[in-house]
Amino acid sequence: MAKNIAILGSTGSIGKQTLEVARNLNIEVSGLTANTNIALLEEQAREFRPKMIAVGSEELACKLEKRLKGLGIQVVYGTEGISRVASIDSVDTVVSSIVGIAGLLPTLEAIKHGKNIALANKETLVTAGELVVKEAQEKGAKILPIDSEHSAVFQCIEGNRPNDVKSIILTASGGPFRGKSVDELEHVSVQEALKHPNWKMGKKITIDSATLMNKGLEVIEAKWLFGVSEDKIQVVIHPQSAIHSMVEYVDGVIIAQLAAPDMRIAIQYALTYPERLSNNFSRLDLLKVGEMTFESPDYKTFPCLKLAIEALKTGGTMPTVLNAVNEVAVSMFLEGKIGFMEIPRIIEEIMGRHKVNTRPSLDDIIEVDIWAREEVMSLKRNIRRYGLCRYY
Ligand SMILES: NC(=O)c1ccc[n+]([C@@H]2O[C@H](COP(=O)([O-])OP(=O)(O)OC[C@H]3O[C@@H](n4cnc5c(N)ncnc54)[C@H](OP(=O)(O)O)[C@@H]3O)[C@@H](O)[C@H]2O)c1
Numbered sequence: 330m331a332k333n334i335a336i337l338g339s340t341g342s343i344g345k346q347t348l349e350v351a352r353n354l355n356i357e358v359s360g361l362t363a364n365t366n367i368a369l370l371e372e373q374a375r376e377f378r379p380k381m382i383a384v385g386s387e388e389l390a391c392k393l394e395k396r397l398k399g400l401g402i403q404v405v406y407g408t409e410g411i412s413r414v415a416s417i418d419s420v421d422t423v424v425s426s427i428v429g430i431a432g433l434l435p436t437l438e439a440i441k442h443g444k445n446i447a448l449a450n451k452e453t454l455v456t457a458g459e460l461v462v463k464e465a466q467e468k469g470a471k472i473l474p475i476d477s478e479h480s481a482v483f484q485c486i487e488g489n490r491p492n493d494v495k496s497i498i499l500t501a502s503g504g505p506f507r508g509k510s511v512d513e514l515e516h517v518s519v520q521e522a523l524k525h526p527n528w529k530m531g532k533k534i535t536i537d538s539a540t541l542m543n544k545g546l547e548v549i550e551a552k553w554l555f556g557v558s559e560d561k562i563q564v565v566i567h568p569q570s571a572i573h574s575m576v577e578y579v580d581g582v583i584i585a586q587l588a589a590p591d592m593r594i595a596i597q598y599a600l601t602y603p604e605r606l607s608n609n610f611s612r613l614d615l616l617k618v619g620e621m622t623f624e625s626p627d628y629k630t631f632p633c634l635k636l637a638i639e640a641l642k643t644g645g646t647m648p649t650v651l652n653a654v655n656e657v658a659v660s661m662f663l664e665g666k667i668g669f670m671e672i673p674r675i676i677e678e679i680m681g682r683h684k685v686n687t688r689p690s691l692d693d694i695i696e697v698d699i700w701a702r703e704e705v706m707s708l709k710r711n712i713r714r715y716g717l718c719r720y721y
Contacts, residue, residue, distance in 0.1 A: 331422035331445070331600040335360030335379075335414050337435050340369045342531045343426035343449040343475065343592060348373060350597045353608060360414035362427070362435075367393050374402055381417055383410035408434055415439035422600065425450040426475070428533050429656050430649075430698055433457055437691070440470045447599035449475040451550040452656075456649045457694050458553030472554065473599040478547055479554055480595035481573035481586035486555065489578065497551055498575040498583070500567040501626065502527050504539040507568060511630050517669045519662065527570040527590045536659045537633075540672055541626060545637020549648050552641060559641050564634065566624045571613060589613045632673040636680065645687040646697040647680065653701035654679045661709065679704045 334356055338344045340363040351358050358377040363370040364385040374382050374397055381403040384390050390406035397404065405413050408431075415423050415435040423439035424447045425432050432450035437457070439446060441464065448454070453461055465472050474480045478499045486494065505524045506514055522539040523532065530538070537543035548562050573595075575585040588594050589611035597608060628635045633655070640651040658672040667675070679701055686693050 330602070330604050331356055331447070333357040333359055333419050334422045334424055334447075334600070335362075335417055335420045335439075335444075336424040336426060337362045337411060337415060337432060337439075338425075338427035338450070339363060339373055340366040341426055341428060342529070343596065344424070346593050347424050347426065347447075347596050347600075348377065350593055350600060350608075351377070354597070354600070354606065356600065357419075359420050360417045360423075362411045362414050364427075364431075365389065367396075371396050374400070378402065380419070381405060381414050383407075383414045411435040412438035415444070416442040420444060422447055422473075424475070424596075424600075425453060428452075428531055430456050430652060433461075433694075437461060437464060440464050440468055443468045443470055445471040445473060447473050447475050447596070448479075448554075449596075451476055451546050452652055454550045454553040455546050455652045456698065457691065458549065458648075460691055460694075462553050462556075473602055474550075474554055475592070475595050475599045476547060476550065477588075477590070477592065477595045478574040479550060480598055481588075482551065482555060482576055484586045484598070485574070485576040485584040489576075491556070493578050493580075494555075494557065494561070495577045495579045496561045496563050497555060497557060498563045498565055498577060499544060499547055499551060500565055500570070500572050500574050500623075501541065501544045502538070502570045503566040503568050503624075503626075504541065506539055506630075507566065507627075509630060511670060514630065515668055515670050519665060522662070522669060526568070528592075530592075532663060533656070533659055536662060536672075537655070540633040540669070541631035542633035542637060542655055542659075542672075544626070545634045545640075546652070548634075548638060549641045559638065564626050566626055567621065569618055569621050571615075571618045571621055587613055587615075633676065636673060636676050640680065643685055645685040646689045646694065647683060647685050649689075649694050649697045650680055650683045650701045651676060653698045654705055657702050657705040661705075666709070675705060675708060678708065 339361040362383040383405045394404040412435045422445045425436040426449040436453045572585045577583045591611040640647040654676045661667045
């Protein structure tokens with residue numbers, strides 16, 4: 330069980346819920362990080378009195394340092410600062426809950442220092458899964474999943490032999506647009522896309538859930554976390570979100586994990602593993618769930634899921650391209666600059682332009698991430714010039 334943690338991205342949805350869990354369990358919090366939200370970071374620092382905190386820029390760090398003067402909290406900044414928080418000596422577990430590829434380098438730094446990782450930042454495994462898993466094995470660092478689906482699989486797989494696993498079945502709620510057609514999705518608003526039926530999360534993952542890219546990223550995450558090939562990972566739409574995922578075994582048995590849709594349950598398990606401790610979080614009332622249904626994903630209306638599976642099959646740097654373009658396209662959608670269905674179109678276009686490096690180093694991955702973002706920017710300039718026509 331974790332005794333002393335650092336939380337990367339403590340001001341986000343997962344970060345705040347992790348602090349609730351830490352407060353309940355009296356876990357010491359030695360490090361916190363944010364990008365720009367220094368008001369909330371200050372509040373958290375005053376309550377938890379960490380040794381070190383980090384923010385995105387030097388300017389914000391100076392402001393925060395003045396506000397926290399006399400409390401003995403070291404304030405650092407930038408990727409290097411966040412990486413310092415990720416490697417504080419007294420910390421045994423680093424909660425990786427920054428959104429996007431910005432989480433990769435600090436998470437790797439934590440692993441290099443032998444910390445266990447409670448992993449929410451799926452982008453770390455999507456972009457550099459092979460390197461991250463190898464490094465964790467070499468340093469003896471455990472990667473404990475926070476993503477509810479992977480936490481579920483982790484719990485269903487415990488105590489069984491890897492060779493007996495026939496398939497991993499990831500469930501998906503289907504998001505707010507389940508059952509809609511491509512035409513209906515062309516003009517959906519940002520507000521509609523942000524209305525997830527079952528979960529309250531940060532904006533990026535909420536849009537990813539609406540496009541089903543989130544499930545695609547989770548398929549890639551599952552491959553690296555559980556060491557299975559992509560043909561053994563299946564996605565099933567389960568709108569009630571009662572079953573968080575399942576594992577099918579060679580003898581025909583399927584083991585499922587059920588819980589209320591409350592991320593604090595998965596966060597707590599990642600921090601208390603292998604123990605289970607009681608809490609006052611939401612409980613699943615099976616009688617209220619009533620019926621549980623399952624259906625196939627609609628790959629035509631939600632091409633992002635297909636693109637992610639294709640990127641995984643291609644391997645090498647393709648998932649990095651998928652992730653980078655998705656990050657930029659989602660923020661363009663959130664800013665009202667492109668329509669919802671342009672997200673997969675832009676991703677497909679840039680993936681088509683990419684020459685894959687099959688055995689990338691970390692530097693190659695960073696370079697490809699930058700390349701893919703620049704490609705979207707050049708598309709964006711054309712979008713501005715020519716409007717949202719589908720010239721690509
Ligand atoms: N939310 C969920 O229920 C959930 C479930 C499963 C998995 N996840 C995964 O967990 C991760 C976090 O999701 P979230 O929903 O908690 O996101 P979020 O609410 O948007 O929070 C993101 C956190 O990352 C920080 N951050 C953003 N950009 C940064 C950058 N460039 N450099 C350093 N820090 C940065 C933010 O700081 P500021 O507040 O200062 O901007 C904030 O603390 C994602 O990878 C997501 O896929 C989330």
